[in-house]
Amino acid sequence: MGIQxxxxxxxxxxxxxxxxxxxxxxxxxxxLKTYGETPGTPEAIKDKVMHLAVKVAGSNMLMMSDTLEQTPVNTSISLALTYDNEEEAKEIYAKLGEGGEFKHPFEKQVWGEYYGDLVDKYGVTWMVTAP
Incomplete structure (x- = not known):
C-alpha cells in the first residue's frame, strides 16, 4: 500500500x-498556496497561507498552513529525527533550537545513543537522536 x-x-x-x-x-x-488565490477571499486573509508543503531533512514532508484563529500549542506530539552520526545530529539540534528552548541537552544517554530534545521558536517539539 502506498500510504504516507x-x-x-x-x-x-x-x-x-x-x-x-x-x-x-x-x-x-x-x-505554497495562499487564501488570496481563492475567489472572494476577504482582504484581511488574502496573504495567509492556506496550504504549504515543505520537504526537509532528506525526503521528509511537512505540511503547514496559517491559523485564522488562536490555537494552543500542543505539547503531546513531538517530531523525531534520527541521524546516522552524532556530529550531524548535534548540528541540527543546535540549529532547530535557535530562538527556542532546549529541554534536554544533546548528549550520550544510558541506552547508548545520543539524544536531545527542544521546543523550536514556533512551539514545535523535536527529538533528535543518533547512534
Missing part, C-alpha cells in the same frame, strides 16, 4: 516557519 503519514502543522507564520526548517534541516518548499 505527513505531519500537518498549524502556524501563525507558516511561510517563515517553513523557511526556518529549510535553513535548519535542508530542503525546499514544494507548494
Amino acid at each position: 503519514l505527513n505531519p500537518y502543522l498549524m502556524s501563525t507564520d507558516a511561510k517563515g516557519q517553513a523557511n526556518f526548517y529549510v535553513e535548519a534541516l535542508g530542503g525546499e518548499i514544494l507548494t
Whole structure:
C-alpha cells in the first residue's frame, strides 16, 4: 500500500516557519498556496497561507498552513529525527533550537545513543537522536 503519514502543522507564520526548517534541516518548499488565490477571499486573509508543503531533512514532508484563529500549542506530539552520526545530529539540534528552548541537552544517554530534545521558536517539539 502506498500510504504516507505527513505531519500537518498549524502556524501563525507558516511561510517563515517553513523557511526556518529549510535553513535548519535542508530542503525546499514544494507548494505554497495562499487564501488570496481563492475567489472572494476577504482582504484581511488574502496573504495567509492556506496550504504549504515543505520537504526537509532528506525526503521528509511537512505540511503547514496559517491559523485564522488562536490555537494552543500542543505539547503531546513531538517530531523525531534520527541521524546516522552524532556530529550531524548535534548540528541540527543546535540549529532547530535557535530562538527556542532546549529541554534536554544533546548528549550520550544510558541506552547508548545520543539524544536531545527542544521546543523550536514556533512551539514545535523535536527529538533528535543518533547512534
